[in-house]
Amino acid sequence: MDEPAASLARAAREVFARYGVARATMSDVAKAAGVVRQTVYNTVTGRDHLIELAIVQCCEELQERLDAATAEDPDDLDEALLAFLCRAVEMTAAHGELADLMAALPEDRVREIFGQSHPVEELIKASLRPLLERALADSRLRPGVTIEDTSRWLQGVLTFALLQEAADPETRRRHLRTFALPSVLVPGAKGAYS
Secondary structure (H helix, E strand, C coil): CCHHHHHHHHHHHHHHHHHCCCCCCHHHHHHHHCCCHHHHHHHCCCHHHHHHHHHHHHHHHHHHHHHHHHHHCCCCHHHHHHHHHHHHHHHHHCCHHHHHHHHCCCHHHHHHHHHHCHHHHHHHHHHHHHHHHHHHHCCCECCCCCHHHHHHHHHHHHHHHHHCCCCCHHHHHHHHHHHHHHHHECCCCCCCCC
16 A cells, blocks of 8 residues: 555544544544545545555554464474464454454455455465465475465455354364365375375
8 A cells, every 4th residue: 555545544543443433534534644634535535445444554464463473383384374374364353453444344345355355465465475385386286276366265265264253263273274275285295184
């Protein structure tokens, strides 16, 4: 996101935290950003667009935390990918600010932001790339698919896992191991998904 939009998103997040997403006004955001209200409207199309930018900014911060945590992942590719997927869903679901922002938009729009938006897709692709490159180098990535295709597919898997009725962590882990791993990886030397 460019700097003017990022600056507005930061200001909006401050205002949303102070007044609540429902009560904050575009004038409040303009004042917090140190600009006139027209500048806000020159940058975003409206309140929902501003909320979307705030969501993307939260996701950027989550990506940094997620990427930092991958240093402690197991060496086993299956376990590392599973740990990444579980952690991505758990960290996102536990992010209170993000939950408030998501609740302020229609569910269909939230699904589009997480499942189809280019900024979120790029964040997920960047975080998954090291694991997927390793899978490709080890001939574990499904034949005929690219890292980009796989990232996009896993973005959908993560969106589904995040937006479905809250499953307990063990059930979610079991579902991701049973369905997500075999959808992108071929069995390793052990002959099965760990």
